Each structure stands twice: as C-alpha cells, then as structure tokens.
Amino acid sequence: MADRKYPEKRSQKNLKKQNLNLPHTERDAESMQMKQATAPSIHIWDAVNKQTLSILRCYHSKGVCSVSFSATGKLLLSVGLDPEHTVTIWRWQEGAKIASKAGHNQRIFVAEFRPDSDSQFVSVGVKHVKFWTLAGRALLSKKGLLSTLEDARMQTMLAVAFGASNLTFTGTISGDVCVWKEHVLCRVVARAHTGPVFAMYTTLRDGLIVTGGKERPSKEGGAVKLWDQELRRCRAFRLETGQVTDCVRSVCRGKGKILVGTKNAEIIEVGEKNAACSVLVHGHVDGPIWGLATHPSRDFFLSAAEDGTVILWDIADKKMLNKVTLGLAARTVCYSPEGDMVAIGMKNGEFIVLLVSSLKIWGKKRDRRCPIHDIRFSPDSRFLAVGSSENSVDFYDLSLGPTLNRVSCCRDIPSFVIQMDFSADSRYLQVSTGCYKRHVYEVPSGRHLLDPAAIDRITWATWTSILGNEVLGIWSRHAEKADINCACVSHSGISLVTGDDFGMVKLFDFPCPEKFAKHKRFLGHSPHVTNIRFTSGDRHVVSAGGDDCSLFVWRCVHTPH
Structure with missing residues (x-):
C-alpha cells in the first residue's frame, strides 16, 4: 500500500484476462448476475483471436457434461446433467435449439457426431450405448444390441471413436473396446488397456485411432496406444516425463503428434516417430487451490492446493518454473518481504519454511492439529504469524533460527482465522475471523487492541481482509456473509479486487466505505473464487479457483475514472 493510510482515489483500473477477453457488464442487477454466473451455458470461442462467438443459454438444468461439433461445424451437440440427461442439437451461430430429447435415465459420459456426418451421432454412458439420427427437428435413437457374441455383456462405456464402413468403437470401464457395426456389437477387443479406456480419437486422414486409458508403463503397453483402422x-507409447504417468483422460492427434491430457493435470505432446514426450501444460491435480502469493518484486507467483503441491509460475512466459511436492494438502502460502523465503501452511496444522534459492526446508513446525488458514511474514522479516482454525494466531521469531520456537499467540479470537495482515511497522496484526468480525492484536504479545482511535491510526502493509469499514462497500444488497471469500488492495492503495462464491472477480476503488459501492465485474471462473492477489507493480491480478482448480491472470489497464 501507499505510505498514507487512505490514498486519494485517482483512477480505477480495468482488468483483462491474460488469455481470454471476457464480456462484462457494469451495472446489471446483482441477483441477475449471480443467476447467470451459476446457470449452465455453452460458450463457443474463436481459438485464434480468443473472442466469444456465441453463448448458448442452456435448458440443461444441472450442467453440461459433453459437447461435440458436427462434420461441417454448423451444428453443436450437447448433453445435460439433468435427471433425463437431455440431448440437444443447436445451430450455434444463430443461438437456436433445433432438436432435443431425453437421452437416458443413466449418466451419459460422452456424445459425439460421426466425423463425416451432420445427422448421426453416438452417446455412451452407464451400461448403455445409443446410436442417434437427426431427422429434421426430430431425434431418433437405437439402443446398442449385443447380438449373439458369446459372453457379451453390456458394460459402462466411457469413450467413443469411429471407423470406416459405419464402424463405431466404444471404450469400456473394464479396459475392453467394443466394435459395433451400425448398432450391433460385432467384436470385443479384450484388454485393450489394463484399466478403463477414458478417451478415444479418430483421425479422418488415415483412419487411425488413438486410445487413452489407465495402464502402467511397460515394454508391451502404456496409457496411450495408436491403432489401425x-x-x-496397435503401438503403445510410454509417457516419459520424469514421473510415472499411468492415467490418460483425453487424447487428440494431428501432424504426426499426439496430444495427451493426463489425470495429473498435464498436457503432453508425443511424437509418433520417436515417441519423444514434451510437457506443454502443468497444473494442480485435485482439490481447491487455496494458497496464492505473488513475488514482492518479480512477475512470479506461487499457488498451493489440496493435491499437496506448491507450484511457482512465471507470468511473462505463462509457464511453470518449479514444483514442490509436499505429500500433504496445502492451504496457504506466503513470500517473505525480500522474496528469499516461502512459508506454507498445511491442512494438518503443520507449516513449512522453504529457502527459495534451493527449495530446501529451512524449518518446519506443528503446534496445531487443525488446518492453517493464513500465514504471514512481518514487513521487517522478524516474525511469522500462523493463523489456524483452532481460533488462534501463533507468532514465531525467525531471528532465533530454524527451530521455530513459538514466542506468543493470540488467545481470545472468537472463531477460526480467515485472513491476516501486518501493519507497516510490524507492530500490529489484523485478523478476519469466521464469525465475520475483524480484530487487531499487538505483535508479538498477542494483546487485543480495542481502542478504535488507535486502530484508525494504523497504516497496514497489506490489506486482504473482507471485513472493516474500509471495505464495507464490497458487500452487495443480496450477499450473505459467506459469499465473498477473498480480497486484495493494490500496492498503490487505490484499487481493491474481490473473489466470491459465484465465480466473479470484482474491481472497486479503495477505500470503499459506502454500502453497495460501484464496481466492475469480470467472469471466467466457475464457482467459487478462493483467493486473489495483485502482482508486483500492480500490473496483473492473479485469481485462484475452487471447483475449477484454475489460476487466472488478469492484466490491469489504467483508465481515467
């Protein structure tokens, strides 16, 4: 923040997402925004210029589980998560629904158009497969028949691909691949993979088929295989990326290369000739991303998630620089003021301090048995504050070395800790709590400061609290207490961003002491946004997602008020 406590409001910044330009409205009714943010919809994008081409407001009440373009690209097929798993055909360029019908009473996993057709497609799911035809505005379907094959049984189908002469291939949960002639089962390729076949892809040019599944690498097999027509x-590929990759969830093929999406949140490029593997995209594997910290002077940031990993990202190059596997779920992360140390709070109550230069452990301690919700270095780098769900904040004197002896704690906190911020002089700590009250404590004594006038004179080094008169305006008319999850004031002290349960990132002036303050809204995340931070120099904002396990980088554009 700026040196003065309440800097003048000089300008507001616009946020633009680094990779996607998302439309936003400035003064829509809040309730309508919340409804639209959570209602299922289908967005069609131009992959080159990243512009939105069409938005289809769905009739799928629970969500959309599968989409597929027809051969000419004029039609779009979607499948819903509603109880009837409705199948819908759209003329997406016009935003018009042309046909819809109940798909099956059991879950449908995938539905795909035949690659040479605008009227025929196949859907697969829990113990069923259906062959569909679009006839005008009507949808006609035939169930897959097992014919007279010995020991044939209907399995749960997870993937579909297509061959010449009206052949269809479906991957099963047992690792088999079923071969269908029209809608009749004619052959079973037993144990195509040792585990479930999650993905299949048909290449029109030569008719070859790629399958991806669960299979440990071996001399004879792997999680990716290329089959004849x-x-x-088949030819099996071992995904050699420095770690064992035995579960593939998505495959695609073109120009002599195979793209592979893995359960480990990686996208790997495999060369068909030499089987060379290159990791193109990294990510967190599972669980919400709770921890987020930006480097104090460089365009780097750290993310920590419940998959037990902490990842260092480079904003300029849009890539992962390093990854630390902790083995336990991580909940919060923080840089030291000089950027030479990193503190990580764990779900089991432990916290770890790493040296950035070597990523080696400088010290670790476990004085609590419940999750650490926030962790902070003091601006003078002497103290480390550790806030947990045990209604406590512990202070550690780092000048005493890596033994990390607790020197004091805040004892009278009425609920679990949500966010913490040090004052600029390192003498005070503000704590936002689960009962939605903000408290201020002296450092390191932990004495509760109750004098409003004294609190009002404090200049804060950072502000991530969702509570206090300074941020009263972030709460909308219809917001409940748990709706806003995170906030961050820019280093200049003039702007404030928040993340909420509806997937929205909001931009305010700071301070915003008046109720229902004017703001701008930006959509991209699915619910909910767990954490948000400005980067050094306020050039970017980084937001973390819960259900979507995603990290968004937004560009800050300075514009006049």
Missing part, C-alpha cells in the same frame, strides 16, 4: 494392431 479396424482396431486389430
């Missing part, structure tokens, strides 16, 4: 012979 009739699925009789």
Whole structure:
C-alpha cells in the first residue's frame, strides 16, 4: 500500500484476462448476475483471436457434461446433467435449439457426431450405448444390441471413436473396446488397456485411432496406444516425463503428434516417430487451490492446493518454473518481504519454511492439529504469524533460527482465522475471523487492541481482509456473509479486487466505505473464487479457483475514472 493510510482515489483500473477477453457488464442487477454466473451455458470461442462467438443459454438444468461439433461445424451437440440427461442439437451461430430429447435415465459420459456426418451421432454412458439420427427437428435413437457374441455383456462405456464402413468403437470401464457395426456389437477387443479406456480419437486422414486409458508403463503397453483402422494392431507409447504417468483422460492427434491430457493435470505432446514426450501444460491435480502469493518484486507467483503441491509460475512466459511436492494438502502460502523465503501452511496444522534459492526446508513446525488458514511474514522479516482454525494466531521469531520456537499467540479470537495482515511497522496484526468480525492484536504479545482511535491510526502493509469499514462497500444488497471469500488492495492503495462464491472477480476503488459501492465485474471462473492477489507493480491480478482448480491472470489497464 501507499505510505498514507487512505490514498486519494485517482483512477480505477480495468482488468483483462491474460488469455481470454471476457464480456462484462457494469451495472446489471446483482441477483441477475449471480443467476447467470451459476446457470449452465455453452460458450463457443474463436481459438485464434480468443473472442466469444456465441453463448448458448442452456435448458440443461444441472450442467453440461459433453459437447461435440458436427462434420461441417454448423451444428453443436450437447448433453445435460439433468435427471433425463437431455440431448440437444443447436445451430450455434444463430443461438437456436433445433432438436432435443431425453437421452437416458443413466449418466451419459460422452456424445459425439460421426466425423463425416451432420445427422448421426453416438452417446455412451452407464451400461448403455445409443446410436442417434437427426431427422429434421426430430431425434431418433437405437439402443446398442449385443447380438449373439458369446459372453457379451453390456458394460459402462466411457469413450467413443469411429471407423470406416459405419464402424463405431466404444471404450469400456473394464479396459475392453467394443466394435459395433451400425448398432450391433460385432467384436470385443479384450484388454485393450489394463484399466478403463477414458478417451478415444479418430483421425479422418488415415483412419487411425488413438486410445487413452489407465495402464502402467511397460515394454508391451502404456496409457496411450495408436491403432489401425479396424482396431486389430496397435503401438503403445510410454509417457516419459520424469514421473510415472499411468492415467490418460483425453487424447487428440494431428501432424504426426499426439496430444495427451493426463489425470495429473498435464498436457503432453508425443511424437509418433520417436515417441519423444514434451510437457506443454502443468497444473494442480485435485482439490481447491487455496494458497496464492505473488513475488514482492518479480512477475512470479506461487499457488498451493489440496493435491499437496506448491507450484511457482512465471507470468511473462505463462509457464511453470518449479514444483514442490509436499505429500500433504496445502492451504496457504506466503513470500517473505525480500522474496528469499516461502512459508506454507498445511491442512494438518503443520507449516513449512522453504529457502527459495534451493527449495530446501529451512524449518518446519506443528503446534496445531487443525488446518492453517493464513500465514504471514512481518514487513521487517522478524516474525511469522500462523493463523489456524483452532481460533488462534501463533507468532514465531525467525531471528532465533530454524527451530521455530513459538514466542506468543493470540488467545481470545472468537472463531477460526480467515485472513491476516501486518501493519507497516510490524507492530500490529489484523485478523478476519469466521464469525465475520475483524480484530487487531499487538505483535508479538498477542494483546487485543480495542481502542478504535488507535486502530484508525494504523497504516497496514497489506490489506486482504473482507471485513472493516474500509471495505464495507464490497458487500452487495443480496450477499450473505459467506459469499465473498477473498480480497486484495493494490500496492498503490487505490484499487481493491474481490473473489466470491459465484465465480466473479470484482474491481472497486479503495477505500470503499459506502454500502453497495460501484464496481466492475469480470467472469471466467466457475464457482467459487478462493483467493486473489495483485502482482508486483500492480500490473496483473492473479485469481485462484475452487471447483475449477484454475489460476487466472488478469492484466490491469489504467483508465481515467
């Protein structure tokens, strides 16, 4: 923040997402925004210029589980998560629904158009497969028949691909691949993978088929296989990326390369000729991303998630620089003021301090048995504050070395800790709590400061609290107490960003002491946004997602009020 406590409001910044330009409205009714943010919809994008081409407001009440373009690209097929798993055909460029019908009473996992057709498609799911035809505005379907194959049984189908002469291939949960002639089962390729076949892809140019599944790498097999047109012979690829990759969830093929999406949140490029592997995209594997910290002077940031990993990201190059596997779920992360140390709070109550230069452990301690919700270095780098769900904040004197002896704690906190911020002189700590009250404590004594006048004179080094008169305006008319999850004031002290349960990032002037303050809204995350931070120099904002396990980088554009 700026040196003065309440800097003048000089300008407001616009946020633009680094990779996607998302439309936003400035003064829509709040309730309508919340409804639209959570209602299922389908967005069609131009992959080159990243512009939105069409938004289809769905009739799928629970969500959309599968989409597929027709051969010409004029039609779009979607499948809903509603109880009837409705199948819908759209003319997406016009935003018009042309046909819809109940798909099946059991879950449908995938539905795809045949690659040479605008009228025929196949859907697969829990113990069923259906062959569909679009006839005008009507949808006609035939169930897959097992014919007279010995020991044939209907399995749960997870993937679908297509061959010449009206052949269809479906991957099963047992690792088999079923071969269908029209809608009749004619052959079973037993144990195509040792585990479930999660993905299949048909290449129109040569008819070859890629399958991806769960299979440990071996001399004879791997999680990715390339098959001939009739699925009789295959070549297996071992995904050698420095770690064992035995579960593939998505595959695609083109120009002599195979793209592979893994359960480990990686996208790997595999060369068909030499089987060379290159990791293009990294990410967190599982669980919400709770921890987020930006480097104090460089365009780097750290993310920590419940998958037990902490990842260092480079904003300029849009890539992962390093990854630390902790083995336990991580909940919060913080840089030291000089950027030479990193503190990580864990779900089991432990916290770890790493040296950035070597990523080696400088010290670790576990004085609590419940999750650490926030962790902060003091601006003078002497103290580390550790806030947990045990209604406590512990202070550690780092000048005493890596033994990390607790020197004091705040004892009278009425609920679990949500956010913490040090004062600029390192003498005070403000704590936002689960009962939605903000408290201020002296450092390191932990004495509760109750004098409003004294609190009002404090200049804060950072502000991430969602509570206090300075941020009263972030709460909308219809917001409940738990709706806003995170906030961050820019280093200049003139702007404030928040993340909420509806997937929205909001931009305010700071301070915003008046109720229902004017702001701008930006959509991109699915619910909910767990954390948000300005980067050094306020050039970017980084937001973390819960259900979507995603990290968004937004560009800050300075504009006049």
